[in-house]
Amino acid sequence: xxxxxxxxxxxxxxxxxxxxxxxxxxxxxxxxxxxxxxxxxxxxxxxxxxxxxxxxxxxxxxxxxxxxxxxxxxxxxxxxxxxxxxxxxxxxxxxxxxxxxxxxxxxxxxxxxxxxxxxxxxxxxxxxxxxxxxxxxxxxxxxxxxxxxxxxxxxxxxxxxxxxxxxxxxxxxxxxxxxxxxxxxxxxxxxxxxxxxxxxxxxxxxxxxxxxxxxxxxxxxxxxxxxxxxxxxxxxxxxxxxxxxxxxxxxxxxxxxxxxxxxxxxxxxxxxxxxxxxxxxxxxxxxxxxxxxxx
Numbered sequence: 001x002x003x004x005x006x007x008x009x010x011x012x013x014x015x016x017x018x019x020x021x022x023x024x025x026x027x028x029x030x031x032x033x034x035x036x037x038x039x040x041x042x043x044x045x046x047x048x049x050x051x052x053x054x055x056x057x058x059x060x061x062x063x064x065x066x067x068x069x070x071x072x073x074x075x076x077x078x079x080x081x082x083x084x085x086x087x088x089x090x091x092x093x094x095x096x097x098x099x100x101x102x103x104x105x106x107x108x109x110x111x112x113x114x115x116x117x118x119x120x121x122x123x124x125x126x127x128x129x130x131x132x133x134x135x136x137x138x139x140x141x142x143x144x145x146x147x148x149x150x151x152x153x154x155x156x157x158x159x160x161x162x163x164x165x166x167x168x169x170x171x172x173x174x175x176x177x178x179x180x181x182x183x184x185x186x187x188x189x190x191x192x193x194x195x196x197x198x199x200x201x202x203x204x205x206x207x208x209x210x211x212x213x214x215x216x217x218x219x220x221x222x223x224x225x226x227x228x229x230x231x232x233x234x235x236x237x238x239x240x241x242x243x244x245x246x247x248x249x250x251x252x253x254x255x256x257x258x259x260x261x262x263x264x265x266x267x268x269x270x271x272x273x274x275x276x277x278x279x280x281x282x283x284x285x286x287x288x289x290x291x292x293x294x295x
Contacts, residue, residue, distance in 0.1 A: 078093075120138060128193070136224065
């Protein structure tokens, strides 16, 4: 690979007229990448997958590199691969759809399965609002919804007969998410016994309603989750996204495929997996039922 890197560096200098400093920066980053591939026993760039490149970036992160430095490395690799593709020295550019590590968000601390259990069992289900809150927490943990998606979840989005819900995610992209029996039972009890009381004279189609019969705001959901986190005696900084992350983490812990979790969460990637694939709703439902601890 080093000979290809040197060819590319010459191209940058002679054809692109880049400065000596820029050339040196590309050289340093690509030689780091080449050394990593050599250590992994990868001899041909045509063998590479996105997973290999992500493994390199994660190794660099463990080495102490910042998101900005990793972003620079990925840029170098992307420009290098574009050059190789252009020169017919590479079959496919696997970096084409990869996002900059600067955009990778720090995932919140996840709960252990025991902590999640404690949190979900905290609402007092002998009281109407406790039934609602248990259903709300079970839905967050059982589906991995974003807080905004939960706030906007409508009655028409529930398809219990088929075992899934529909939600409108970022960019108004609709996705199908399997929902396990535990969350279904909690939701059914809330919808049949409590929601009609909260609704009063209103006509809202949103599922989760406040004491006054209005749909929850994102801030209201945040406060509710934090309240129950304190009641459960959890010392972690728990908020709605913690349950979303716990959903993914617990599926991963039980060996659910990363690309399936990516589809469930509606991510362009999940935890930097950068796997772009379509998974049908039946397979998603089966995976959820097999791997999620509360299905």
